[in-house]
Structures are given as structure tokens and as C-alpha cells.
Amino acid sequence: MFSNKYKITKYLIPAFLVVLYVTYAGLKLANAQHEVHTDSTAIVTGTETGATTHSEVSHEESATEHKPEKVDAGKLIMEHIGDSYxxxxxxxxxxxxxxxxxxxxxxxxxxxxxxxxxxxxxxxxxxxxxxxxxxxxxxxxxxxxxLSITKNVFAMFVAVIVLLIIMLSIAGSYKSNALKAPKGIQAFVEPLIIFIRDEVAKPSIGKQYNRFMPFLLTIFFFIFINNIFGLIPLFPGGANVTGNIAVTMVLAAFTFVITMINGNKNYWSHIFMPPGVPGWLLPLMIPIEIIGVLNKPIVLTIRLFANITAGHIIILGFFSLIFIFAEMNTGLGFGVSAFSVAFTTFMSFLELLVAFLQAYVFTLLSAIYFGSAVEEHHHEEHH
Amino acid sequence: MQLVTPGIGLLFWMTITFSIVLFLLSKFAWKPILNSIKEREDSINGALSAAEDARKAMDALKSDNQKLLNEARAERDRMLKEASEMKDQIIAKATKDAKEVGDKLITSAKDAIEKEKLNAINELKTQVAVLSVDMAEKILRKKMEDRTQQEAFVNDNLKSITLN
Structure with a gap:
């Protein structure tokens, strides 16, 4: 594993340097040709200024030929991560x-x-x-x-249909394959289910974990599959569903409502009568506790939204670099593309991890909130 | 900013979709899956504990066997010991008895020998006496053949026998 990684980096750096050199050479060549062709721009003091003047001129030329607009990376990225009709x-x-x-x-x-x-x-x-x-x-x-079916709604529908097909077929294979070792996709999903049950639900919630398992599994797989679909650049994927604040807000709202419904006497008494707090502090403590409660869904909303959106922005940013540089010079664009593809590959692997991690974190935090809501009174009453 | 303003449409569709997904998955996927996993885990645990029980039973059986074996061995040893003790006893008793009988026989033999010896001695004595008398007779006969000697002898004897 390590040696493999080392090998890639070993070849990546020279490859990048070669590409950079070729780009530079291409740039010089184009510049020289340009100088030959246009006599009017004879006042070329140095290579660098030459390059800039050249790029401006060639851009103007190409602009008149192709598109009137310049590459606006900000607008492009915002269009990609936003919703559309x-x-x-x-x-x-x-x-x-x-x-x-x-x-x-x-x-x-x-x-x-x-x-x-x-x-x-x-x-x-x-x-x-x-x-x-x-x-x-x-x-x-x-x-x-x-109430339009926008791009995100549509992408969510696709992801949900895939999720339902996978999970219902797995449920079927559990029936037909009862008491046997899991097979196929069942063997991929089962460790995740057991992970959610044994590492998330059981330690965070305690003995009542069974009641919350369906919800925890649903949010975990919903977020996970939408994150993964978001990383696929082709048609059914590529939408920024879990990086949309409306989606994360609804998910967090579900967690919040379930927490509120399941909050027991102990949970509410901790908010309105925090144990061990003197009476005169209560007017200060109760608002703080209430803000703390309301803060939780907001934190959930923003964490998932920001993480996924940031991942999309970084990847799109790297790709935008190609076009920004290509606008200056085609050769430079090719040069930067090597760098961009390398970094995007790296980022995509990181995003795969983040896709799982954010689904896990959302599920874990939900489980912790449920755990605090159903926690029985085990602090000593007299202290 | 548009990015952080949730769209009403998306909120609406998300709520509906997520509710449906939650319901469908809970009812038709998670419940059977979790139950199946639980069942399988229980069955695996059951099988494992059954195996453990079987192992324990086997161990118990083995130790029982060992115990039985040990007991049998002890029994055999005890029997052997007893037998050997009995043998010793019997030998000792036999030896003793034999000795006693022997001694008795020897004693009686000795007695008989003594008796026979005495008889023999007596016999011998008688024989010797008879022979002596015969011899004496013969000698006397020989000596007393002539008349003078007879008279001398008688006279001698007569002389010794003094009439009181």
C-alpha cells in the first residue's frame, strides 16, 4: 500500500515537471509565431510581458470568433452546486x-x-x-x-429509488438466505448496518437503541448514497443534494423532532431544572439550555451542507483552473490540466471518505441526541 | 445568498420523500434485516454455546472415563495387593503348618528311634548276656574237662565260701 503510494508520487512529480516544461516551450513558440505574424506589436520587451500581451490579443481574437463571455469560475461553481430547473x-x-x-x-x-x-x-x-x-x-x-421538481429533487428521487431497490432486495435476500452468511451486496451493506448498530446506536443510546435503529439506518444510507451520487460526474449523479441546505435542514429537523418526541422527564428536567444549579441562576441557565437544544439541528444542518458543498467547490475549482489558464493560453491550459486532474483525483478519494464520514457523523450525532433524550436518571438525586 | 437560503420546493419534496423512504425502509427493509441479523447472531451464538456445552460434556465424559479408569486401576491394584497378601498369608500358614507337622513327625520319629534304640540296646544286652553265658559255659566246659581242675575250682570256691 505504502510503496504503491510512494511510486505514484515518484512518477507524478517528474511527469508534472515535464508537462510544465512542454507548456512553457509551447508558450514561447506561440509567442514567437505571434511576433512574426503581427508587426504592430513589435515593442516586446521581455518574454513575460510578451506572454501577457500575447494572451490578451489571442483571447480577443478567439473571443470574437467563439464566445463573447469570459470564464467566470465563481458563477460556474455556483451554478453547479446550486439548484436548477x-x-x-x-x-x-x-x-x-x-x-x-x-x-x-x-x-x-x-x-x-x-x-x-x-x-x-x-x-x-x-x-x-x-x-x-x-x-x-x-x-x-x-x-x-x-414546488418544482428541480435538479436536486430529481437527483434525490433517483438516489432514493436506487436506495429502495438495494435495501428491499437485500431484505428479500435476508429472507431467502436466512441464517446463512451474507452474499453479494448484502455482504457489503451488512457490515455497515452492524457498524451503525454496534458502534453508533448501542453506545450512544443505550438499551433503547432498537427503537431508533430504522431512523438511524435510513439517514445513514440516505446521506451516504446521496453523497456518493454527488461524486459521480455523469447524469444521474453530480447534483449537490446533501450539499443543499434545504435537504440537510429537513434531515436535521427529523432528528430534532424525534429527539423532542422521545425526550423523557429526565431530559426536560435537565433543561428546565438543571440539577445542582442554584435558583437565581435559572433565568440565565434555561435560555442557554434552550439555545443548546435548538443549536443541535442547526449544527447538523450546517456541518453536512458545508462539508459536501466544500468538496464540490474544491473539485470544481480545480477544473475551473484549467479553463482559466486555457483562456490565457491553450498550452498553459493543458499544463494546468495535469495538475488539476491529479489534485481532483486525490480530492475525489478524499471526498469518498468524506461521503462516508459525514453520513457517519450525522448518524452518530443524531444517535447521541436520541441517547440524551431517552437517558434514564442515573445521577444521584441528592447532591 | 441563494446558497444558504433553503428552497421551499426542495424542503417540501425532501420532507415528503424522506418520510416515505423512512416508512418504506423501516417497514420493509430495516425490520426484516435487523431481525434476520439478530436471528442469525442468536443462532450463531446458540451454535457456539452448544458447541461449548458439547465440549464441556465431552470433557466431563473424558474425566469420568479417567475417573472410572483410575478406579478400575485402583481396584485392580487393591485386588492384586489383597491377592498377594493372601498368598503370603497362605504361604506363611502353610509353612507354619508344614513346620509344625514336620516338627511333630520329627519328634515322633525321634521318640520311635529312641524307643527302637533302647529296644535294640536291650536286645543287644540280652544277646550279649546270652552270648556271654554261652561263652562262659563254653569256656567253663573247656576248663572243667579234667577232673582235677573241677575239683580244684570247687575247692577254691568252697574255700571262699566260708560257712559261717
Whole structure:
């Protein structure tokens, strides 16, 4: 394992240096050709300034030929990690290949259901609505309720269907394969289930763990499969479902509601009558305890959202670097691509770990909150 | 900022979807899976403890066997010892008896020998006496053949016998 890793790094560095050198040589060559072709830019003082002037000029040339816009990495990344009304797959030249998704809008005029291709990528308005920079706008300015099946909703549906198929088929194989060693995908999922049961639920919740197992397993696998799908760059994956604050908020809300419902006398008495706290401190302690309780779902929401979004941003950032540099010079773009691909590969492995880790952390924290809610009074009453 | 503003639509769909998933998975996946795992674990634990019990029973049996064997061995040893003791006793008794009988026989033999010896001595004495008398007679006959000698002798004797 170690020697393997060492080997890769051993070859990576020289490969990178070679690519960098080739890029530099290409840049010089292009510069020289440029100097030959254009007599007007004869005042070239040094190679570096030459390179910059060249890139600007060539960019202007290419800009007039191809696209009028510059690469805006921020906008690109935000579009990728955000939600949208169609599923953009690829753009070839001027043709956008995307899957239109249904819009469901409720306003004072009733329910509007139509596909997003009616907007023609934001170029046209439809039924009084318009897409402006990916945002839905009512042209009359009235309030409306947007229950559209967006990219994230659709991606979540796909992930959920896959999850249901996997888990229900596993449940079936448990019936047909009763009391035998697990087989196939069952053998992959079972250690995770046992891990959640023995390492998360049992130590955090105690003897009542069985009651919370279905929820813990559901959030674990829901988050895990959505994280993994988010890492797949092709169509059914690539959406930033678990990196969307609405999704994590709902997950955290479920944990919060279940905690509240299951909170026993001991749990509430710890909030409203913290043991061992003098009476005059209670007006200070109770708000603090209540903030502590409300803080938990917020922390859950933000942790998952931030971790997954950050992973997506880093990977997209590395890819954006290629195009930013390519805009300056094609050779430079190729050079940076080696670096970007290497780092993205590394980041993808890290993200695989994070996908599991964040699902685990969310489940573990939920289990700990449930544990505190159902904990029996075992502190001595008299102290 | 749009990134940290939750969309109503996504909240709505997420809540519905997650509720359905939670319900479906709890009812049709987690429950049977957890039960199956539990059952299998119980059966494995049962099998293991059964194996342990069997091992213990086997050990007990083995130690029982050993005990029986030891007992049998002790019994054999005891029997051997007893037999050897008995043998010794019998030998000792036989020896003693034999000795006694022997002694008795010897004593009686000695007695008989003594008796026979005495008889023999007596016989001898008688024989010797008879022979002596015969001899004496013969000698006397020889000596007293002539008349003078007879008279001399008688006279001698007569002289010695003094009439009182």
C-alpha cells in the first residue's frame, strides 16, 4: 500500500515537471509565431510581458470568433452546486444538451405545471413566469409557491429509488438466505448496518437503541448514497443534494423532532431544572439550555451542507483552473490540466471518505441526541 | 445568498420523500434485516454455546472415563495387593503348618528311634548276656574237662565260701 503510494508520487512529480516544461516551450513558440505574424506589436520587451500581451490579443481574437463571455469560475461553481430547473448535461458549441424538469407553481391563478424547456434556457417567458439567471420570477410580481421538481429533487428521487431497490432486495435476500452468511451486496451493506448498530446506536443510546435503529439506518444510507451520487460526474449523479441546505435542514429537523418526541422527564428536567444549579441562576441557565437544544439541528444542518458543498467547490475549482489558464493560453491550459486532474483525483478519494464520514457523523450525532433524550436518571438525586 | 437560503420546493419534496423512504425502509427493509441479523447472531451464538456445552460434556465424559479408569486401576491394584497378601498369608500358614507337622513327625520319629534304640540296646544286652553265658559255659566246659581242675575250682570256691 505504502510503496504503491510512494511510486505514484515518484512518477507524478517528474511527469508534472515535464508537462510544465512542454507548456512553457509551447508558450514561447506561440509567442514567437505571434511576433512574426503581427508587426504592430513589435515593442516586446521581455518574454513575460510578451506572454501577457500575447494572451490578451489571442483571447480577443478567439473571443470574437467563439464566445463573447469570459470564464467566470465563481458563477460556474455556483451554478453547479446550486439548484436548477433543468438538468444540464453538456454544451457542444452553442447547443445545450439538458433534460427539462417539470415546474409546479401554485399562485392565485391556480396550479401551473409545465416543463422547463418552455423557457428556452431563460430566453422566453411562459405563463407569466420567467427564468432570470436560474431564478424563477413572476412577471406580475405576485407571490407564488414553487414546488418544482428541480435538479436536486430529481437527483434525490433517483438516489432514493436506487436506495429502495438495494435495501428491499437485500431484505428479500435476508429472507431467502436466512441464517446463512451474507452474499453479494448484502455482504457489503451488512457490515455497515452492524457498524451503525454496534458502534453508533448501542453506545450512544443505550438499551433503547432498537427503537431508533430504522431512523438511524435510513439517514445513514440516505446521506451516504446521496453523497456518493454527488461524486459521480455523469447524469444521474453530480447534483449537490446533501450539499443543499434545504435537504440537510429537513434531515436535521427529523432528528430534532424525534429527539423532542422521545425526550423523557429526565431530559426536560435537565433543561428546565438543571440539577445542582442554584435558583437565581435559572433565568440565565434555561435560555442557554434552550439555545443548546435548538443549536443541535442547526449544527447538523450546517456541518453536512458545508462539508459536501466544500468538496464540490474544491473539485470544481480545480477544473475551473484549467479553463482559466486555457483562456490565457491553450498550452498553459493543458499544463494546468495535469495538475488539476491529479489534485481532483486525490480530492475525489478524499471526498469518498468524506461521503462516508459525514453520513457517519450525522448518524452518530443524531444517535447521541436520541441517547440524551431517552437517558434514564442515573445521577444521584441528592447532591 | 441563494446558497444558504433553503428552497421551499426542495424542503417540501425532501420532507415528503424522506418520510416515505423512512416508512418504506423501516417497514420493509430495516425490520426484516435487523431481525434476520439478530436471528442469525442468536443462532450463531446458540451454535457456539452448544458447541461449548458439547465440549464441556465431552470433557466431563473424558474425566469420568479417567475417573472410572483410575478406579478400575485402583481396584485392580487393591485386588492384586489383597491377592498377594493372601498368598503370603497362605504361604506363611502353610509353612507354619508344614513346620509344625514336620516338627511333630520329627519328634515322633525321634521318640520311635529312641524307643527302637533302647529296644535294640536291650536286645543287644540280652544277646550279649546270652552270648556271654554261652561263652562262659563254653569256656567253663573247656576248663572243667579234667577232673582235677573241677575239683580244684570247687575247692577254691568252697574255700571262699566260708560257712559261717
Amino acid at each position: 433543468d438538468w444540464h448535461i453538456v454544451t457542444i458549441g452553442h447547443t445545450h444538451v439538458s433534460i427539462p424538469l417539470p415546474l409546479i407553481i401554485k399562485d392565485d391563478k391556480g396550479l401551473h405545471v409545465f416543463l422547463s424547456n418552455k423557457f428556452h434556457h431563460g430566453h422566453e417567458a411562459y405563463e407569466g413566469y420567467e427564468l432570470k439567471e436560474g431564478k424563477l420570477i413572476n412577471l406580475s410580481g405576485a407571490d407564488f409557491l414553487d
